[in-house]
Amino acid sequence: MFDKILIANRGEIACRVIKTARNMGIKTVAIYSDADKNALHVRMADEAVRIGPAPANQSYIVIDKVMEAIRQTGAQAVHPGYGFLSENPKFAERLHAEGVAFIGPPTGAIEAMGDKITSKKLAQEAGVSTVPGYMGLIKDADEAVKISTEIGYPVMIKASAGGGGKGMRVAWNDAEAREGFQSSKNEAASSFGDDRIFIEKFVTQPRHIEIQVLCDGHGNGIYLGERECSIQRRNQKVIEEAPSPFLDPETRKAMGEQAVSLAKAVDYTSAGTVEFIVDGDRNFYFLEMNTRLQVEHPVTELITGIDLVEQMIRIAYGEALQIGQDDVQLNGWAMESRLYAEDPYRNFLPSIGRLSKYRPPLESASDTCVLRNDTGVYEGGEISMFYDPMIAKLCTWAPTRGEAIAHMSDALDGFEIEGIGHNLPFLSAVMDHPRFVSGNITTAFIEEEYPDGFEGATLPxxxxxxxxxxxxxxxxxxxxxxxxxxxxxxxxxxxxxxxxxxxxxxxxxxxxxxxxxxxxxxxxxxxxxxxxxxxxxxxxxxxxxxxxxxxxxxxxxxxxxxxxxxxxxxxxxxxxxxxxxxxSKYMLEKVPADTSKLLLCPMPGLIVGVDVQIGDEVQEGQTLCTVEAMKMENILRAERKGVVSKINAGAGDNLAVDDIIMEFE
Incomplete structure (x- = not known):
């Protein structure tokens, strides 16, 4: 077995990998940017190496810097976590060239499945059900509109190298297709260095269900059941569970077998996830394959008892799977709530700052309840604008879905976070929502149940x-x-x-x-x-x-x-x-200041572009400017008709929350 592995990542996933490595008796190396000098993963690892300034494109995704850290520490293998370099075939090639094991799939599988266009073609060839769409390269917005019209609205515009909801837009008409194409290209170029875009039919009333697979280098492949990931906001998963309350055994088996067939078709090894969209009649269509560990992997671990990180390490070392398909038993129900540094009362906009209080409920395990909290932060630590806004992944397990939900509700009630905006109240509200409790959910759940945003729960x-x-x-x-x-x-x-x-x-x-x-x-x-x-x-x-x-x-x-x-x-x-x-009936209430003639920056971020000039008359819904925060572009629009009287910020300016961008007459 490996003596030392380097984790080419940060935050909660780096901490998660360190825990399993420690249990296996393997020493760990952390890498960190200037922003993460005092981060939890740095404290937990046996060694830590600085790799550059805070921006990820100057540190965590610079292959040369990661390779130098490997040489300095003598690490024999690298676990990439998710995001960053986890699905970068050039990184895997560099590791192979220097005799360092990549705790992930072969380069060929990454290239085939990491590209959404190629992966869909391969899925079709492997007999996997796929969504109708256009897989060729799209040169400009005009062509995007033409293709969208031919497929039929609504359509999903997606970055070929995308993930985590970045570079993804739903368009319901020509105008949205044109605008979405450009925004998707911008986000894709910024986040992945690859601005290729493809378009496919957007399935209405869909459920997002994914299959976890494990394949070794000896021809063995199994699936570990499914995860329901339908509670999403802006195409970013918020709550996941395993198993799905919607699937029957027959559909689960068919999806699992197709997922394994696809993995074997590209000689896949390691843990991977095949994502499907499932309609109301349990027809399922291939979306993509993620050639890495998924954020939501803990719920699969909780219902199967299988440590996926351990399996990845053993497979990378060359061991054969000791688990057959008949050995996989789904036991009970697991829930995962993603705690994000985002303010649900401000349309879920990112929030940064210091965690003046961070006190999660205590982790525990018994025959009737498991409480698990995967995190990469601590009280007094800082949430940076440079990285993903995730604070923690709170998970519960119980024998039944209802009990798992009840335990999650109690755990969320006891989770104390202060100092930044966070989505704990929203997660609690979802757990108590009758539609969620019933299991009658789709990827449109948040949009349908909170069309005007979240203003707090109304208690019975x-x-x-x-x-x-x-x-x-x-x-x-x-x-x-x-x-x-x-x-x-x-x-x-x-x-x-x-x-x-x-x-x-x-x-x-x-x-x-x-x-x-x-x-x-x-x-x-x-x-x-x-x-x-x-x-x-x-x-x-x-x-x-x-x-x-x-x-x-x-x-x-x-x-x-x-x-x-x-x-x-x-x-x-x-x-x-x-x-x-x-x-008290005679006491006056404080009236908030009138900001109706101001455009305030809704989050800490970078002004990407300003689309109007002083003196312009703007119409309701018109684009005013674009703000980038945590690698996501946010388009700010006019709420009503008006004339621009002053512009206080321009492209390249970094703004804080409520800084005035422009004023109106």
Missing amino acids: DDQLHKIVVASAAMYRLAEIRRSRISGRMGNHERVVGNDWVVQVEGQDFPVTIAGDTAGADVRMGDQDFRVESDWSLGQTLARVKVNGSLLTLKVSKIAGGFRMRNRGADLKVYVRSPRAAAL
Whole structure:
């Protein structure tokens, strides 16, 4: 077995590979840019080598620099993770030329399957069902429009060398095809150094289901079931699960066998994923093959008990698979939530900055529940604008889908992140959404269920009532403790009353409370509640039992109450005496500043181009400028008709959130 491997990546996937290597007794080498000098993967590895400045095109994807790190450390093999150089055949060739093992597939397989155009042609030849489309090279936007019209809208415009949602657009008409073609080319060139584009039919009401395969160098190939990846935003997966709630055994077997056939057709070795689009009648069509480890691989590991990274290392060392197809058993259900540094209240725009608080729930494993958190960050660390905004991958396993969802909801409630915008509230809301719980999902789920964006979850009455009585008991307990501080009110304790009014979501809830220790009896209307907790003032996470049901709350103190976060809802809960509650009706509310005549930068990013000039009259929906953040282009459009009076930024300028780009009369 290898003595030392280098991980040509960063973040959570580098940490993930290090964990398995450590379990196998293999030493590890990390590489890092200037931005990652203090990163978690650098701390975890046995050795670390600096490879350049922060931008990936000056560090992580510079093959010469990675090769020099290999020479310095004497690493015998390289695991590329995903992204960066993981599907770059030139990198694999350089490793082979210097006698270093690539923990991945052969160069030929990378070239064949890494190119979406070539891979689709090979899939057709191998008898794999494929989506109708145009596989030739497209020279310009005019040709893209012509091809799109011939295929029939809607169409998917995709970068041939793409991945992770980059270089991908859906077009429903000629104008969107023209604009999407150019944006896809720009993103593809920026992210992959390859601006080739192809177009295929966009299947409506689709489900995104992928098959995990493992192939060795001895002619053995197996599939490890499927993953459902239909919860996507901007073609980027957000929540994955295994198995799929939609597939039946017959379809699973057919998809698995086709996936293995395709892998064998290109002499594939290592772990790989064959992605399919599946319609409502369980007809499935090949999308692409990812010749690397997938972000969502943990859910497959949880339902099969197979460590995919270990298998990749063993295959790269030349070992034969010790697992046959009959040995693969799917056990229980697994969920993965991708935690991103993006603000769901600002249309999921990227957020950067320091993690002033990062406290995930504790990992655990039992016969009825597994909680796993793959991460590459730590409290006090920084989320950089230079890389993918992923913070962590939170996974749960349980015997049934419903139990896996319930455990995920509880884990998300107990996950504390502060200092940056993040999508935890949105993930919680999805977990509680009736359509998701039912399994009736497509890749259009987010677009259909949140057409106007995410503004926080609306809790059902029973959940809101639990928060009301918990808040009342917690507030009164805190008041009692404050009243007992030595020296207050002379020698007399301040008397804390039993009657309170809880104000939340524009509603008043009069309550009466008895008890002043870890338990309290609360009367609200004609209902009685028993509230029990060991929470104390200052703790930011409260685990409260209300009538025996566990409620996990993120708690922040505000004047006259708490900010409570639970199940995707972000609530200001005021607990007041009846007199104070009555007077609060006369308090003025702060009105936000008028920014209707300003175009503000919605995220930290680089201005790629400004499409208007001072004095231009713009129409609703017209493109104003393009901002690039975390390698994704974001087109900013006019929300209404107006005249440009001032432009404060131009191409090449780096802006912070809410910097003024331009002003209107």
